[in-house]
Amino acid sequence: MSDVIVVGAGLAGLCCARELADHGLDVLVLERGDAPGGRLRTDEVNGFLLDRGFQVLLTAYPEARRALDYERLGLRPFYAGALVRHHGGFARVADPLRHPLGAARNLRAGPGSLVDKLRVARLRRRLSRASLNEVLEAPQVSMAEALRLEGFSREIVDGFFRPYLGGIFLDPALETSSRLFAYVFKLFAQGEAALPAAGMQAIPRQLAESLPKGAVRLAATVEAVDRGGVTLAGGERLEAGAVVVATDGPEAARLTGAVETPAARATTCMYFSAERSPLGEPILVLDGEGRGPVNDLCVPSDVAPSYAPPGAALISATILGIPPLDDDGLEAVVLEQLRRWFGAQVDGWRRLAVYRIPFALPAQPPAVLALPQRPVRLRDGLFVCGDHRDTASIQGAMVSGRRAAAALRGSDSGPSCAL
Ligand SMILES: Cc1cc2nc3c(=O)[nH]c(=O)nc-3n(C[C@H](O)[C@H](O)[C@H](O)COP(=O)(O)OP(=O)(O)OC[C@H]3O[C@@H](n4cnc5c(N)ncnc54)[C@H](O)[C@@H]3O)c2cc1C
Incomplete structure (x- = not known):
């Protein structure tokens, strides 16, 4: 039996677990995926680093500054x-x-x-x-x-x-x-807006490495949560003094029955390889003409050269929402737009991958943010954290984890605001 079971090894779960372990509690993190990171994962494909959806770390995030070793992440900034x-x-x-x-x-x-x-x-x-x-x-x-x-x-x-x-x-x-x-x-x-040299997944990896050995169990899907423990898919029962649900908002709503299901913001990211960058500088390009489908584009290998093998460039194109097209259909409309932007060089680009992410962020209109921070203690022995409890961001996920840990320890020394 552990002191605490944390469900989910995204940023919120990892930060919560670290805070609890630092205070001497015996923590077990259960993660259904094959690695920690949640929405911050990076795939290595033929020497390219493909983040699962384009995202950046804002170096001014107070909680990231507090919890991460920026130097070890080898952060590379975008042009401001x-x-x-x-x-x-x-x-x-x-x-x-x-x-x-x-x-x-x-x-x-x-x-x-x-x-x-x-x-x-x-x-x-x-x-x-x-x-x-x-x-x-x-x-x-x-x-x-x-x-x-x-x-x-x-x-x-x-x-x-x-x-x-x-x-x-x-x-x-x-x-x-x-x-x-x-x-x-x-x-x-x-x-600055920055990318870690080894891809965005280097952020959760660093947090996971700071936990005691064996604290994260992968391929462990939690099916149900109750007072005093969890039941895994397959029926295994694990007991603990307290449970922290650190999943995305919809799964937290399902597991706890006590938090609202947030509306989803979806996105699609298409990656291409090219012989050379169409930009030649670490800058974000925005579609100010509103013709789409690409809303923004960048060349991650212009920001951090390690994102592409030598002699190649990695291009990342972000489309908001999930267009009802298959990969070939989407590529055709994306390249049509980018040919207008960059000319015939796009004909030499090769599609590397397409990521469709139905739940990338919880929607946070004014009604949801009436309380910038939502409660993390649900009832005795049951806590919740994740970006749906704070600002929908890396910062929000991280600070919510520390807030849940502080609430669990009954401490009033935890962060009292989104900072
Ligand atoms: C494409 C995209 C772009 C983004 N851009 C930015 C950006 O530029 N800047 C920024 O600050 N933020 C950005 N974000 C948001 C940021 O990534 C998230 O807010 C943050 O990673 C959420 O962390 P979390 O721990 O709350 O949730 P998650 O990362 O979703 O972690 C939850 C974890 O719980 C696990 N899990 C779920 N259910 C179960 C279960 N039943 N049993 C066991 N495990 C379970 C999941 O596998 C996952 O690992 C972006 C997100 C996406 C997807």
Whole structure:
């Protein structure tokens, strides 16, 4: 019998387990997959590193800074800005503090007026003065409404904010809470968006390696949870003093019957190999023309060369939602769009993989984020954590794990806010 069983070895479960193990508790993590990581997994295919869906670590995430050894992750940053597809060309949007020249040169280029760009600078200044707590507790509306209230023109909303924020929250309608927009906008300004040299899975791997040997049991699907233990698929019964359900939101709802099932944000990621990068720099490209299907694209091997074997480039194209097309059909429409962007070189690209992710993020509109943090203690001996308890992000998952561990230990020294 263990002191605590944690169901799920995603970031939330791993952070929870680490916190409990650090306080001397005997923890067993049960994971149905073949490796820890949950939604942060990386496949190695012919020398390419394919993250299961494009994602980045924001180095300013407070919990990630606290819990991870960034140096060992070998983090490689993206350019602080983006290339926006606009009127048949590409316009560079740059962070004015980190790339003042790039920003100045493009004051009049790209989507939006000069006034819009001054409004972006004003917003950046205002958010940099607020604390993260203030941002997460501010009155909220949808992101679309917040942009309208800030006075942004339709041109910059559709040409920049929609693909940028829509890509982050997998939400092209911009229905997500304005708190998350402000939160992420602030964190982008404070740090970098980065990829670990060994792929995003290096993050959960590092956390898992810090647990006592044997603490994670793989290929162990929990079928039911009750007071004092769990039952695995196949019938095996495991007992514990307490159980923490650290699965995604829908599975947590099924196992506990005590948390709401969050609506899903879905995404599709298509990878190509190429002889050379169409970009030649570590920058994100956004579809400011709204023609799709690709919302954003990057070349991970331009960010971290280890993502591709020598002499090759890895291209990652993200489509929001899951189009009703098979791989060949999707590739055809994706390449048609990218041929407009990059010309005939795309004819030499080879498709490596397609990832369709029906539940990538829990939807977090204002109604869901009424409480920036949802309760982690369900009843005596039963706790829950995961990104559906906090902000839907790496940060939210990690901090929710520590919060659940603190609640379980009956400690009031755990994080009392999303930070
Ligand atoms: C494509 C994509 C892009 C993203 N982009 C970003 C980004 O750029 N930046 C960012 O901060 N965040 C991003 N995120 C979100 C981030 O990855 C997640 O918020 C975070 O990884 C969630 O961690 P978690 O521990 O809460 O849940 P999960 O990672 O879902 O972990 C839950 C674990 O529980 C296991 N499990 C489930 N049911 C059972 C069961 N019955 N028995 C045993 N085990 C079970 C699962 O296998 C899984 O390992 C993205 C996510 C995706 C998918």
